[in-house]
Amino acid sequence: MNRSVLIERTGKHPHVTMIEESIPAPKADEVIVRVHYCGVANADLMMINGSYLGQPKPPFTPGYDLVGEVVGVGRNVSSTLKGEYVAALTETGAYTQYTALPVEETIPCETAASLAQLACLPLNYTTAYQLLFRTAHVQSGDLVLIQGGSGGVGSALMDLCRLHGVKAIATGSTASRSYIESFGSSFIDYNDHLGDALKQHGIHEVQAVFDPVGPLSWKRGFDHLSTNGTLAIYGLIEGNYFAAGLQGLRLKICQQKKAVRVYFIAMERKKRHDRLKEDLQQIITWFEEGKLQPTISSIYSLADFREAHEAFRSRGKKGKILLKPNG
Numbered sequence: 514m515n516r517s518v519l520i521e522r523t524g525k526h527p528h529v530t531m532i533e534e535s536i537p538a539p540k541a542d543e544v545i546v547r548v549h550y551c552g553v554a555n556a557d558l559m560m561i562n563g564s565y566l567g568q569p570k571p572p573f574t575p576g577y578d579l580v581g582e583v584v585g586v587g588r589n590v591s592s593t594l595k596g597e598y599v600a601a602l603t604e605t606g607a608y609t610q611y612t613a614l615p616v617e618e619t620i621p622c623e624t625a626a627s628l629a630q631l632a633c634l635p636l637n638y639t640t641a642y643q644l645l646f647r648t649a650h651v652q653s654g655d656l657v658l659i660q661g662g663s664g665g666v667g668s669a670l671m672d673l674c675r676l677h678g679v680k681a682i683a684t685g686s687t688a689s690r691s692y693i694e695s696f697g698s699s700f701i702d703y704n705d706h707l708g709d710a711l712k713q714h715g716i717h718e719v720q721a722v723f724d725p726v727g728p729l730s731w732k733r734g735f736d737h738l739s740t741n742g743t744l745a746i747y748g749l750i751e752g753n754y755f756a757a758g759l760q761g762l763r764l765k766i767c768q769q770k771k772a773v774r775v776y777f778i779a780m781e782r783k784k785r786h787d788r789l790k791e792d793l794q795q796i797i798t799w800f801e802e803g804k805l806q807p808t809i810s811s812i813y814s815l816a817d818f819r820e821a822h823e824a825f826r827s828r829g830k831k832g833k834i835l836l837k838p839n840g
């Protein structure tokens with residue numbers, strides 16, 4: 514049998530439950546994946562609230578990314594894939610023990626030994642990679658500001674900067690100082706005045722800012738961007754859509770030869786799937802070469818998804834929270 518989480522109703526009074534069904538049969542171009550780990554993402558919580566752009570109508574199973582083992586193949590898929598490990602960016606559907614995926618949406622992985630760390634890669638590292646290299650076009654030697662460095666995407670940004678010789682300065686709570694510094698990034702307490710803190714580090718301006726926080730924070734980062742620098746906005750932790758839209762517009766109007774870009778991985782997945790797959794493949798290769806250090810914050814069983822969501826909402830976590838659907 515196949516246990517999954519099912520969102521039956523979204524909104525202010527959502528209904529989310531566990532169901533048991535038979536293991537799906539693969540369509541011609543699909544593989545059946547036994548899910549070893551799936552990631553917990555803010556998008557899952559937003560989908561439960563009904564606030565994620567383009568989300569499906571309930572009932573549906575949440576879960577943005579996964580790693581697992583191919584245990585079945587459709588008639589157009591080579592049976593040699595059986596027993597192989599794969600990663601996938603699913604957007605929904607990963608909170609389950611077994612799932613059917615189009616084979617072209619899966620990426621083969623060599624590393625069975627570190628599957629949990631691999632599961633930190635598809636959403637957070639692809640977002641970070643595309644923010645750095647597809648959105649802000651950062652280069653080795655550049656100096657960038659990473660807001661929320663200890664978070665899932667923030668730590669992936671720091672890790673990729675370390676690998677590419679990009680100098681990073683990251684904000685976080687006081688408790689996250691040594692974690693941020695372990696990536697070679699400089700630390701700024703997010704309660705301190707940004708301008709003063711940058712000055713203390715001898716920094717006047719940065720070539721790029723990566724910011725999931727909100728309108729006030731975007732403006733602070735924007736003010737410290739160099740000419741031709743990029744503010745890459747990718748989340749809204751504080752503030753509402755109205756204030757965010759207004760601020761985005763204001764910053765775009767007074768651009769002063771600075772770029773303001775909004776990044777949304779769901780759009781990339783829809784419109785530039787091949788490029789996204791190529792980027793994730795590259796990230797997995799670096800991981801398998803031992804070049805990345807993804808952080809697992811904690812691992813929960815599938816049945817404990819509510820506790821995992823509570824942990825995700827709590828402040829001060831570091832890296833990625835995972836669910837382990839099988840065992």
Ligand SMILES: NC(=O)c1ccc[n+]([C@@H]2O[C@H](COP(=O)([O-])OP(=O)(O)OC[C@H]3O[C@@H](n4cnc5c(N)ncnc54)[C@H](OP(=O)(O)O)[C@@H]3O)[C@@H](O)[C@H]2O)c1
Nearest residue numbers: 555661663664665666686703725747748776777778828829
């Ligand atoms: N656009 C996209 O395609 C995309 C893709 C992935 C994620 N996201 C979005 O990106 C955001 C972050 O995702 P995540 O998975 O990395 O979440 P996360 O793991 O919860 O990280 C959020 C980080 O932000 C920090 N933070 C909170 N308030 C802050 C403030 N005022 N100033 C500076 N830092 C602050 C938190 O620090 P403390 O916990 O220490 O307070 C934490 O380190 C979410 O809004 C998510 O929806 C967007």
